[in-house]
Amino acid sequence: MIVRLARAGDAADIVRIYNEGIEDAVATFETDARSAEQMAELLREKGEKYPTVVVEREGRIVAWAGAGTYRARRAYAGIAEHSVYVERASRGLGAGRAALEALIEEYERRGFWKLCSRIFSENTASIRLHERVGFRVVGTYCRHGKLHGQWRDVVIVEKLLGEAAAG
Numbered sequence: 001m002i003v004r005l006a007r008a009g010d011a012a013d014i015v016r017i018y019n020e021g022i023e024d025a026v027a028t029f030e031t032d033a034r035s036a037e038q039m040a041e042l043l044r045e046k047g048e049k050y051p052t053v054v055v056e057r058e059g060r061i062v063a064w065a066g067a068g069t070y071r072a073r074r075a076y077a078g079i080a081e082h083s084v085y086v087e088r089a090s091r092g093l094g095a096g097r098a099a100l101e102a103l104i105e106e107y108e109r110r111g112f113w114k115l116c117s118r119i120f121s122e123n124t125a126s127i128r129l130h131e132r133v134g135f136r137v138v139g140t141y142c143r144h145g146k147l148h149g150q151w152r153d154v155v156i157v158e159k160l161l162g163e164a165a166a167g
């Protein structure tokens with residue numbers, strides 16, 4: 001596996017994997033597939049500050065992890081909210097872990113002090129992955145939103161980085 005920072009030309013692969021996640025309805029409240037153009041624009045907006053990492057296997061992108069602003073308030077500038085997606089055919093083979101570990105490293109290097117995310121409470125694969133790479137389960141938001149008409153609970157996870165992690 002090769003893990004590297006995403007480039008503009010990766011937008012189509014990233015969106016292909018993201019749209020599988022949307023279709024599976026296990027990972028996001030999002031219901032509309034995105035286009036490669038929308039993803040390219042998002043990557044441009046995030047720029048150097050909020051990098052995305054991709055995992056390649058045999059020359060193909062099979063997973064990615066990315067992050068964005070947590071809240072606009074200045075006090076939260078060092079927190080990023082992240083996502084991680086693996087293509088259906090490559091799940092359970094370590095690509096999610098590789099992507100998330102690389103994301104942690106990149107954001108720590110850039111001076112962020114926390115990564116956090118919200119995971120559907122049924123998504124045991126994602127909760128397990130996050131625990132394996134050092135995330136703490138903070139708690140559960142009950143009935144946080146509806147997906148396809150059904151209430152969903154989400155588990156909040158966080159990982160302290162850099163100086164914050166040092167205590």
Ligand SMILES: CC(C)(COP(=O)(O)OP(=O)(O)OC[C@H]1O[C@@H](n2cnc3c(N)ncnc32)[C@H](O)[C@@H]1OP(=O)(O)O)[C@@H](O)C(=O)NCCC(=O)NCCS
Nearest residue numbers: 021027084085086091092093094095096097125126128129
């Ligand atoms: C959740 C997801 C990112 C995990 O990535 P992955 O590459 O499949 O997971 P990995 O192979 O790196 O495994 C990481 C850990 O999770 C565990 N795991 C993976 N799939 C699992 C499953 N279906 N059930 C329980 N544990 C699972 C692995 O056993 C491993 O733990 P271990 O080291 O204790 O064995 C991936 O399955 C995925 O993309 N799912 C759809 C999108 C999604 O849910 N994204 C997360 C949004 S919050």
